[in-house]
Amino acid sequence: EAAVTQSPRNKVAVTGGKVTLSCNQTNNHNNMYWYRQDTGHGLRLIHYSYGAGSTEKGDIPDGYKASRPSQENFSLILELATPSQTSVYFCASGARGPYEQYFGPGTRLTVL
Amino acid sequence: GDSVTQTEGPVTVSESESLIINCTYSATSIAYPNLFWYVRYPGEGLQLLLKVITAGQKGSSRGFEATYNKETTSFHLQKASVQESDSAVYYCALGVGGSALGRLHFGAGTQLIVIP
Numbered sequence: 001e002a003a004v005t006q007s008p009r010n011k012v013a014v015t016g017g018k019v020t021l022s023c024n025q026t027n028n029h030n031n032m033y034w035y036r037q038d039t040g041h042g043l044r045l046i047h048y049s050y051g052a053g054s055t056e057k058g059d060i061p062d063g064y065k066a067s068r069p070s071q072e073n074f075s076l077i078l079e080l081a082t083p084s085q086t087s088v089y090f091c092a093s094g095a096r097g098p099y100e101q102y103f104g105p106g107t108r109l110t111v112l
Numbered sequence: 113g114d115s116v117t118q119t120e121g122p123v124t125v126s127e128s129e130s131l132i133i134n135c136t137y138s139a140t141s142i143a144y145p146n147l148f149w150y151v152r153y154p155g156e157g158l159q160l161l162l163k164v165i166t167a168g169q170k171g172s173s174r175g176f177e178a179t180y181n182k183e184t185t186s187f188h189l190q191k192a193s194v195q196e197s198d199s200a201v202y203y204c205a206l207g208v209g210g211s212a213l214g215r216l217h218f219g220a221g222t223q224l225i226v227i228p
Contacts, residue, residue: 035218042221043216048215
């Protein structure tokens with residue numbers, strides 16, 4: 001069954017540490033997205049990708065990097081984690097164009 | 113810019129009562145955006161609830177309905193009789209972009225609490 005999976009599901013990190021969140025999709029979609037979800041803000045776009053090897057900045061990219069090594073995988077990297085990055089992170093995949101996206105279950109990240 | 117505004121939650125409704133969650137949008141980058149409602153149940157990711165890509169059309173799923181109204185730039189979510197299992201967070205989203213670029217703009221989400 002086509003799906004978007006994320007790992008880890010929960011992560012506790014220390015301030016200044018490096019965190020990598022991973023996403024895998026079997027939908028064969030070209031586009032992939034990373035969002036964070038905070039109370040009162042809905043989902044905010046961090047980075048996205050049009051295909052393997054491409055990454056683009058979203059609305060709130062500061063403090064985050066992204067990597068798309070293959071069609072299936074898209075990672076979000078926090079080089080120096082800060083408490084303000086404590087949030088729930090969602091990965092999604094979608095076909096080209098303004099169409100629906102399919103979401104993973106989310107990763108709850110706590111930075112102490 | 114492109115943006116979505118929806119009913120601020122939480123919204124508390126008794127079981128079997130009717131529900132409306134308001135959603136209005138602003139689309140400056142595209143004349144006819146696609147419109148979506150997503151739902152997030154506790155502990156799960158977002159699921160697509162319904163979508164409408166043609167102005168004037170209505171989408172429906174699981175008893176929920178929403179009509180794409182371009183004149184009022186609205187896409188309100190309605191249900192005639194809610195159930196306890198409908199308790200979740202609902203997000204209205206605006207789909208914009210061309211043939212390659214596709215992105216969604218989300219509202220802040222509306223938490224629905226259904227009291228049995």
